Amino acid sequence: MQKRRLGNSDMDLTALGFGAWAIGGGGWAFAWGAQDDAQSIQAIQRALDSGINWIDTAAVYGLGHSEEIVAKALKGRDKRPYVFTKCSMVWDDRGNVSRVLKADSVRRECEASLRRLNVDAIDLYQVHWPVGSAAEIEEGWTALAELQRQGKVRWLGVSNFNVSQLERVQRIAPVTSLQPPYSLIHRDVEKDLLPFCEKNGIGVIVYSPMASGLLTGAMTRERIQGMPDDDWRRRSPDFQEPRLSRHLALVERMREVGARHGRSPAEVALAWVLRHPAVTAAIVGARSGKQVDGFIQAGDFRLTSKEVRELEDALGAASQDEAHV
Numbered sequence: 494m495q496k497r498r499l500g501n502s503d504m505d506l507t508a509l510g511f512g513a514w515a516i517g518g519g520g521w522a523f524a525w526g527a528q529d530d531a532q533s534i535q536a537i538q539r540a541l542d543s544g545i546n547w548i549d550t551a552a553v554y555g556l557g558h559s560e561e562i563v564a565k566a567l568k569g570r571d572k573r574p575y576v577f578t579k580c581s582m583v584w585d586d587r588g589n590v591s592r593v594l595k596a597d598s599v600r601r602e603c604e605a606s607l608r609r610l611n612v613d614a615i616d617l618y619q620v621h622w623p624v625g626s627a628a629e630i631e632e633g634w635t636a637l638a639e640l641q642r643q644g645k646v647r648w649l650g651v652s653n654f655n656v657s658q659l660e661r662v663q664r665i666a667p668v669t670s671l672q673p674p675y676s677l678i679h680r681d682v683e684k685d686l687l688p689f690c691e692k693n694g695i696g697v698i699v700y701s702p703m704a705s706g707l708l709t710g711a712m713t714r715e716r717i718q719g720m721p722d723d724d725w726r727r728r729s730p731d732f733q734e735p736r737l738s739r740h741l742a743l744v745e746r747m748r749e750v751g752a753r754h755g756r757s758p759a760e761v762a763l764a765w766v767l768r769h770p771a772v773t774a775a776i777v778g779a780r781s782g783k784q785v786d787g788f789i790q791a792g793d794f795r796l797t798s799k800e801v802r803e804l805e806d807a808l809g810a811a812s813q814d815e816a817h818v
Contacts, residue, residue, distance in 0.1 A: 494507045494508055494509065494544045494545070494789075494792040494793060495507070495508050495792060495793060496508070496546075497773045497774060498696075498773075499617075499648075499669060499670055499696035499698070499773050499774070500648075500650075500668070500669040500670050500694060500695050500696030500773070501648075501667055501669055501694060501696075502617070502647070502648045502669050502670075502696070504547075504575055504616065504617075504648070506546065506547050506575070506698070506773060506774045507544060507545050507546045507547065507774065507792060508767055508774050508775065508791075508792035508793075509545055509763065509774065509775055509776075509777050509788070509789070509791065509792045510545060510546075510547040510548065510549055510577075510698065510774055510775070510776050510777070511536075511537055511540040511541075511545050511547070511548045511549070511574075511776075511777065511778075511779065511785075512549050512700065512776040512777055512778035512779075513533075513537075513548060513549065513550035513551075513554060513559045513560075513562070513563055513778070514550075514551070514554050514559070514778055515528060515778050515779075515780050516528055516530075516533035516536070516537075516554070516555070516558075516559050516562050516778075516780060517553075517554030517555025517556070517558050517559035517562075518530075518555045518558050518559075519721065519723045520555075520588075520723060521553075521555060521556050521584075521588055521590070521723075522588070522589075522590050522725070523553075523590075523725045524555070524723045524724065524725060525724050525725065525726070525780075526720065526721035526723055526724040527721065527723075528780060530562055530565075532780060532781045532782075533562050533566070533780065534562060534565055534566040535781065535782045536779045536780060536781050536782055536784065536785055537562075537563065537566035537567075538566055538782075539779075539782035539785040539786070540779065540785045540789070541570070541574055543785060543786075543789045544789070544792075545574070545789075546574045546575060547574050547575035547576070547577060547616075547774075548563055548574055548575070548576050548577065549577045549578075549672075549698070549700075549776045550563050550576070550577070550578050550579075550610075551578055551579035551582070551619075551621055552578060552579060552580060552582065552583075552602055552605065552606050552609075552621075553579075553582035553583075553584065553590060553621065556584050556588060557605070557609055560578060560606055560609035560610050561609050563576065563610060564609060564610050564611040564612075567611075568611070573612075575616040575617065576610055576612055576615060576616050577615070577616060577617040577618075577619065577650075577698075578606050578610065578615055578617075578618065578619070579618070579619040579620065579621035579652060580594075580598075580599055580602040580603065580606070580618065580619070580620060580621060580633075580637075581593060581594050581599075581602075581620045581621045581622055581623070581624065581633065582621045582622060583598060583602065592621075592622050592623075592624045593624065593629075594620065594623075594624045594629045594630055594632060594633025594634075594636075595629065595632060595633070596632050596633065596635065596636035598633075599633050599636040599637060599640070600636060600640070603615070603618065603640050603645055603646065606618075607645065614644055614645055614646060614647055615645065615646045615647070616646075616647050616648065617646075617647070617648045617649075617650050617669065617670065618637060618640065618641075618646035618648070618649060618650070619649075619650040619651055619652050619670070619672060620633060620634070620637070620650075620651045620652065620654070621652050621653070622652065622653050623651075623653065623654055623658050627661060630658060630661060630662065631661065631662070631665060634649075634662040634665050634666060635665055635666075637649050637666070638665060638666035641666070648669040648670070649666060649667070649668065649669055650668065650669050650670035650671065650672060650696075650698075651668060651670075651671055651672070652671070652672035652673070652700075653672070653673065653674075654671060655685075655686070656685050656686060656689050659671065659686075659689065659690075659693075659695070663693070668695050669695070669696060670695060670696035670697065670698055670773070671686065671690050671695055671696070671697050671698075672697075672698050672699070672700055672776070673686055673697070673699060673700070674699070674700055674701045675687075675699035675700075675701070675702060675766050675769075675772070676699075676701055676702050676703065676704045676708060676762065676765075676766060677704070677708060677743065677747075677762060677765055677766075677804060677805075677808060678704050678707070678708070678731070678740060678743070678808065679701070679704065682699075683769075687769060687771040687772070688771070690771050691770060691771040696773040697771050697772050697773050698772075698773055698774050698775070698776060699766055699772055699774075699775050699776065700775075700776045701776075702762055702763055702765075702766040702775040702776070702777065703759055703762045703763065703777070703788075704731060704740070704762075705726055705729070705731070706726070707731060707732065707740050707741075707744070708740070708743070708744055708747065708758060708759065708762040709757075709758060709759040709762070709787075710744055710747070710748055710751075710757050710758030710759055711759075712741070712744070713741075714737070714741075717732050717737070739808075742807075743804075743807055743808050744758050746803070746804060746807040747761040747762065747804065748761075750796070750800050750803065750804060754794070756790075756791075756794055757787060757788075759787055759788045759791065760788060760790060760791035760794050761794075761796070761804070763775055763777065763788060763791035763792075763794070764791055764794045764795060764796045765796060765801065765804060767791075767792075768795070768796060768801060
């Protein structure tokens, strides 16, 4: 699989990375429903055996459980992949999640993640979500820079930041990467964020490139109706009307484009985000080895400029149809 250098780091990442959100399991605020840990471990190992060289997780995924599963999957492997995790989303004894970037909290989170992941240093430590206070963002980023100097983390990144927040923390310590949501149906980052990162040498690893499963080709209304109560997607407007019909119609056009190359809609969705020059790599979640097999070849798939326009025109037409309903 093709590799690309991430920002100012020394890490050459495969175009696709393993996303460990869903393997956190059920029973917390942003869960994807119950998950079998053995299946999770199999999925991670299949991804690594297939050439993926980095894993992205977060402390809050499953309230620590995802990081523990990543550690179990890596135990005994001769070569460890790059391991990325995140801070700023903390939880109390009842599982209530809040955003905190106080220095002492960041340090505690880092120590807990190192322990759960069973690593000496975190390859990329990211602020998961910014907080409302600019002063607290600066305090948190200053603490991250100190953790980097101490060797506990190798590189520093952010997720879900806007341009002004990036500029603010850049004045304290360099930002290696930004992690924003980006897909055919969520393109807001194209206006300001991606150009800013490209201009300033900040790597971009995008999340939800398949829109949390909507663009895989496997999503149906029946499947959505059958989602467990603790699957956060049940509450998402993207999985409800009027957006749902537009998205499913787009998937059918993606299926047509993919069929010309013997590719799935999921591979088309990934190729579309990877075509952007500012994008270093894409995070792809999987809950089984079979799901890994369904997307792993997308890292070397390229859409033609004509096909890119075809997909974007199809999305635009569907949006106009929705507006006239």
